[in-house]
Amino acid sequence: MTESPLVLIVEDNDKNLKLARDLLQFAGLRTLEAMTAEDGIALAQRDRPNIVLMDIQLPGMDGIAALRKLREDERTAAIPVVALTASVMKSDRERFDAAGFDGFMQKPVDVRTFASEVRRFSTQGRVR
Numbered sequence: 001m002t003e004s005p006l007v008l009i010v011e012d013n014d015k016n017l018k019l020a021r022d023l024l025q026f027a028g029l030r031t032l033e034a035m036t037a038e039d040g041i042a043l044a045q046r047d048r049p050n051i052v053l054m055d056i057q058l059p060g061m062d063g064i065a066a067l068r069k070l071r072e073d074e075r076t077a078a079i080p081v082v083a084l085t086a087s088v089m090k091s092d093r094e095r096f097d098a099a100g101f102d103g104f105m106q107k108p109v110d111v112r113t114f115a116s117e118v119r120r121f122s123t124q125g126r127v128r
């Protein structure tokens with residue numbers, strides 16, 4: 001039997017973090033949580049999740065810088081990283097694309113589709 005995907009959520013808003021975690025766990029996915037980029041990177045290096053959901057605005061290092069760090073490290077370079085963003089602006093979307101994210105998801109998350117989208121991203125793997 002295949003183990004369910006392990007999802008690392010990096011999100012500094014505790015309500016958003018809890019909602020994402022609850023939705024994923026309810027759908028049978030396994031989760032790891034970090035509230036800073038620095039903690040997220042350390043967890044990713046240690047536990048090698050199947051996918052990272054990365055908030056962009058974080059205290060200290062932001063999500064784009066964190067993505068760069070994950071890509072530079074051979075332990076985490078192959079892990080798909082999806083931006084979690086409240087922005088709907090096309091210019092921001094293009095910036096995340098250019099930064100090398102494998103996708104993005106809109107906040108607030110859609111509670112009906114969130115877990116299945118995350119599962120899809122995790123099985124699709126790196127797209128760039």
Ligand code: MN
Nearest residue numbers: 012055057058
């Ligand atoms: Mn944030």
